[in-house]
Amino acid sequence: MLARTDSLDLGRLRLTAGEGRRLELEVALQALDFAGESYVVTPAAVRALLDISRMTHDGYALRLRFEVAVEGPCMRCLQAARPGFRVDAREVDRPGGGDELCSPYVSDEELDLHAWARDALALALPTQIVCREDCAGLCPECGTDLNEAGPEHAHERSPDPRWAKLSELKLE
Ligand SMILES: [Zn+2]
Ligand SMILES: [Zn+2]
Known part of the structure; x- marks a missing residue:
């Protein structure tokens, strides 16, 4: 002691x-x-x-x-x-x-x-x-633990950032 x-x-x-x-x-x-x-x-x-x-x-x-x-x-x-x-x-x-x-x-x-x-x-x-x-954290969209869900976890509805850029162009 x-x-x-x-x-x-x-x-x-x-x-x-x-x-x-x-x-x-x-x-x-x-x-x-x-x-x-x-x-x-x-x-x-x-x-x-x-x-x-x-x-x-x-x-x-x-x-x-x-x-x-x-x-x-x-x-x-x-x-x-x-x-x-x-x-x-x-x-x-x-x-x-x-x-x-x-x-x-x-x-x-x-x-x-x-x-x-x-x-x-x-x-x-x-x-x-x-x-x-290397903890992957939670999915910002649904809160799923990404350590368990794996890298395949994704959301269909989230728009591809490239498309977002394209729609910005159209607005001009
Ligand atoms: Zn963690
Ligand atoms: Zn998610």
Whole structure:
């Protein structure tokens, strides 16, 4: 069993300049709201690898890695989807080093692991959650699942776009 960690006091590791430590932790992740749908993150308590390096001129370089699956409706065909994602995020926190060197997840050597893991996962997600990369989605005309109906699925009545062009010409 790993200790569930939502925040971590980096100072307590007592790392000297240039020293590093790798920790294996459990981080809790809540369901995500994405495009109006709720997606469950599994496992909810994710096993994460955290690399911490104390920099030579004070401050920390951090790397967080974990793998999760996201469960919810496929955004194309609405069937259950459960794609997996590998998250690999880095942060640098150097007090006095300017805005870009100040991690929003570190304050007074306290690392907000929970917030970092949540944001890192959100950034790792694609623009669409799909059941599989080549999901064909639903027919825009009748709503049939095109993964099941196959590529032959078509509607007789939909006019051939070439004919539409022709009728436009006639109108002139
Ligand atoms: Zn799908
Ligand atoms: Zn159709």
